[in-house]
Amino acid sequence: MKQLLYSGLHCPFPSQINKHVDVLEESALEWVLHFNLLSKESTYKRFCKSKFFLLAASAYPDSNLEELKIASDWLSWVFIWDDQCDLSDLGKKPEVLKIFHKRFLEILNGAEVTSQDIPLTLALSNLKERTLTRGSLIWFHHFICSFEKWLQGCIDEANIRAQGIIPDFDTYMLIRKSSVGVDAFLALTEFCHNLMIPDFLRKHETLIQMQFLTGHIIACCNDIFSASREISSGDVNNLVLVLHEQLKIPLNQAVNRVTEIHNTAVQTMMDLETSIPKFGEEVDAEVTKFILGMHAWIRSNHDWYSQTGRYQSLEGLELTQNKRCS
Helix, strand or coil: CHHHHHHCCCCCCCCCCCCCHHHHHHHHHHHHHHCCCCCCHHHHHHHHHHCHHHHHHHHCCCCCHHHHHHHHHHHHHHHHHHHHHHHCHHHHCHHHHHHHHHHHHHHHCCCCCCCCCCHHHHHHHHHHHHHHCCCCHHHHHHHHHHHHHHHHHHHHHHHHHHHCCCCCHHHHHHHHHHHCCHHHHHHHHHHHCCCCCCHHHHCCHHHHHHHHHHHHHHHHHHHHHCHHHHHHHCCCCCHHHHHHHHCCCCHHHHHHHHHHHHHHHHHHHHHHHCCCCCCCHHHHHHHHHHHHHHHHHHHHHHHHCCCCCCCCCCCCHHHCCCCCCC
């Protein structure tokens, strides 16, 4: 199965690692334990095997230590909540999710925590406070908007699970654009690498398309590597399963199709880079760094799957790869 997953994915961007990686693992674990986010032994083991700190250190290779710690804790928070949505009944209750998400956004927009708040909400408040000590309010507003899109993607996926259906290709791709969360992760690239991206660049069609492709590439990679787990857990929000159902093809062929989609998107993104106009020396430097941040995220996400135990604990896809839909 590893050969099937790794052999065909094209990733031309270089692997990098932040020089502070050695201190990040302990810092990341201390933070989630401080806020009691790993209350069960199974949750603790899953977190340790996941190695989110490695993903952060590779995605933000040039970050200073304090910004890197904050970004790493954001990733930990996002993945812990993502597991709640994917692996529990909560992931089939969109109306309940909306209540939690409303409170999360209230906290990010300035509300004070109360004794009624859950540990994840308390941790989120801490993240907001730490982030604002080093990031501007204007940037943080942009980050919140991206974060809110990801939360909506989680709700949309919960709606699909609640209906008990496998979505069609177009529906899935629309939802996945938000649920992959890459817009928020790239906003953290700005934060970690001290970038100043002006509004006109955020609205530039080529950069919008490149950011979309970054998320698309990462989503395809994720769906290939997480297919085993999601088949075992009964989750239908996966492009491999969508193509398996819609095209009536074996799972191994569906994996190959997703690989082709991934590789085409990588090439399209590289072609787009050559069409970016010049904006002036200072702005061009920021654009270059932001695009390198996209490269870093694509590469770090790809590499992380060979380092993490997050997707290796359930039955392998090869056991069902030739199964056809009835």
